[in-house]
Amino acid sequence: MQIYAERWTRNTALMALLGVLILAGVGPARAQQKALPALDQKLDPLRARFNQDIGKVRLIVIVDPTCPPCRWGASEIQKQVLETISSGQLAVYVVWIPVLNYQDETTLYKNGLKETSRMPDSRAIHYVDPKGFSGKEYSTILNVPYHAPAWDVYFAFGPDVRWGDRAPTPTEWMYQGEGFDRSRLLDARKFAGQIQKLLAAGDNKAAGH
Numbered sequence: 001m002q003i004y005a006e007r008w009t010r011n012t013a014l015m016a017l018l019g020v021l022i023l024a025g026v027g028p029a030r031a032q033q034k035a036l037p038a039l040d041q042k043l044d045p046l047r048a049r050f051n052q053d054i055g056k057v058r059l060i061v062i063v064d065p066t067c068p069p070c071r072w073g074a075s076e077i078q079k080q081v082l083e084t085i086s087s088g089q090l091a092v093y094v095v096w097i098p099v100l101n102y103q104d105e106t107t108l109y110k111n112g113l114k115e116t117s118r119m120p121d122s123r124a125i126h127y128v129d130p131k132g133f134s135g136k137e138y139s140t141i142l143n144v145p146y147h148a149p150a151w152d153v154y155f156a157f158g159p160d161v162r163w164g165d166r167a168p169t170p171t172e173w174m175y176q177g178e179g180f181d182r183s184r185l186l187d188a189r190k191f192a193g194q195i196q197k198l199l200a201a202g203d204n205k206a207a208g209h
Contacts, residue, residue: 021077033116039095039129041150043137043167046127050163053091057198060094060155060170061119064099065111069176073186074118074188077154080188082121087199089159090173092124095134099151105130137167144178154186156195159202171198185201 063070096112112157155170
């Protein structure tokens with residue numbers, strides 16, 4: 001009985017310690033953003049931050065906060081990419097863009113702020129793009145059919161990619177919807193594997209291999 005009691009006491013203490021660590025936020029960093037910067041026609045401040053983070057693998061996610069598949073896609077990036085890749089050499093920029101429904105700047109801001117909870121990782125920075133400049137820019141880059149805006153798209157950029165006069169072409173990318181090669185349909189696990197390869201290539205280059 002004494003041995004059993006000692007084991008019970010020890011297990012209870014371990015459970016209590018685990019609870020304290022979880023409450024203290026030990027584990028994957030999560031912090032819901034309090035304010036969302038708005039993008040201008042040059043896509044600043046996203047452009048400036050992208051270049052500030054050169055040397056890291058960077059993701060850009062362009063999604064509509066009222067679009068159910070977009071919300072699912074954002075959650076998949078959180079679950080399959082950010083929760084499985086802990087590297088500090090990964091940066092993520094989420095752009096909430098109005099495509100469906102009527103969303104003026106105030107409504108978009110409110111909707112985007114609500115949906116930041118889908119990607120609460122501390123490496124993710126959320127923006128709003130009230131005029132849809134990012135969707136227009138990437139429509140041209142990806143040659144979206146009928147000049148439709150690029151949205152519900154998921155981009156990964158190698159560590160050496162720099163943003164110049166125009167938005168950079170993604171190193172790897174996926175999408176949801178229609179209009180592109182079906183092999184690019186969002187598969188967040190596959191996307192995580194592509195990102196891991198970009199991170200490994202960056203590490204090897206930094207090490208001089």
